[in-house]
Amino acid sequence: MRIVSLLASGTEIVCALGAGDWLVGRSHECDNPAWVRSLPRCSEPAFDVSVSSRDIDREVNRRIRSGEPLYKIDHDLIARLAPDVIIAQQHCEVCAVTPGDLTPGVRGKKVVSLSAYSLKDIFASIEMIADALGNAELGLKPRMQAEACSTIWSLQQRMERVRRLIAGRPRPTVALLEWTDPIFAMGNWGPELIETAGGEPVLGTPGEHSRAIPPELLRDADPDFLVVAPCGFDLERSEAEQAVLEALPWWDDLRCVREGRVVFADGNLYFNRSGITVVRTAEILAEILHEIVSEHPSEGTCWRWYTKPRVRV
Numbered sequence: 001m002r003i004v005s006l007l008a009s010g011t012e013i014v015c016a017l018g019a020g021d022w023l024v025g026r027s028h029e030c031d032n033p034a035w036v037r038s039l040p041r042c043s044e045p046a047f048d049v050s051v052s053s054r055d056i057d058r059e060v061n062r063r064i065r066s067g068e069p070l071y072k073i074d075h076d077l078i079a080r081l082a083p084d085v086i087i088a089q090q091h092c093e094v095c096a097v098t099p100g101d102l103t104p105g106v107r108g109k110k111v112v113s114l115s116a117y118s119l120k121d122i123f124a125s126i127e128m129i130a131d132a133l134g135n136a137e138l139g140l141k142p143r144m145q146a147e148a149c150s151t152i153w154s155l156q157q158r159m160e161r162v163r164r165l166i167a168g169r170p171r172p173t174v175a176l177l178e179w180t181d182p183i184f185a186m187g188n189w190g191p192e193l194i195e196t197a198g199g200e201p202v203l204g205t206p207g208e209h210s211r212a213i214p215p216e217l218l219r220d221a222d223p224d225f226l227v228v229a230p231c232g233f234d235l236e237r238s239e240a241e242q243a244v245l246e247a248l249p250w251w252d253d254l255r256c257v258r259e260g261r262v263v264f265a266d267g268n269l270y271f272n273r274s275g276i277t278v279v280r281t282a283e284i285l286a287e288i289l290h291e292i293v294s295e296h297p298s299e300g301t302c303w304r305w306y307t308k309p310r311v312r313v
Helices: 008-016 034-038 053-066 075-081 119-133 141-166 190-196 215-221 235-239 242-246 267-271 278-290
Strands: 003-005 023-026 043-045 071-073 085-089 110-114 173-180 183-185 200-202 225-228 262-265 303-305
Touching: 003 008, 008 023, 008 085, 008 110, 008 119, 008 141, 023 034, 023 075, 053 173, 085 119, 110 119, 119 141, 141 190, 141 278, 173 190, 173 215, 173 267, 183 215, 190 200, 190 278, 225 278, 235 262, 235 303, 262 267, 267 278
Parallel strands: 003 023, 003 085, 085 110, 173 200, 173 225, 225 262
Antiparallel strands: 043 071, 173 183, 262 303
């Protein structure tokens, strides 16, 4: 079995199912587990993503309007890798490669297209990939079904452990931002993770796409905690968005800013990814909201407190 995964969460799931050895190619975003970075890269961004969050948003919207691609896909490389299965996604045309981005010849392969709006959908994605890899001719179906059941059960048990640990504690309000300029409130599975970790989500709508909101909605919500985890940004890149938020005229007046409850987090690996790390995200949130540490502390590696308030002049 040969797999090319053009979706970071798909790569995580393949490895969790014990099928990592079958991976022969990856997307530019696939980075977990770390060893997959040694695989051939089959995609790249079609434009400079090192620019500001505002400029990224403008260029993405311009390309969508004009029909220009967001990703460069090395179709020749994929053809040489000769995969039996290709993993892509149809949830969001911005976040990762979709089946429509592939040439007809590549689409002729077995393509698993994932779409996750909720935790239930993420668990279903594990079953979908296991089913695609369960080649009956090779006798793999029973093994992959068993791996899927075991993986889902383990993730659900970890979720339940978080719920037990936070039971009976006060539930602070939490705003989770998936982008800063413009401000996007995280929807999809984000509110579920906040609830699992003992918080009350505000702004984002569970089971629906993340959406841009007027900044004043954040001001009016005035949450107890603010978690900033821009889509595709690691921790250091997320922290670079401080200046964007500090430019808001009412930033210093937010309760979470005054009380030191603003967090910048690794959105790329945790908050925005519909894969195996989603459970770790719930554990991270429980540590932020309730100082409950699961396995090992995540502060400093997965998230950091905002500690550099603006000085008024």
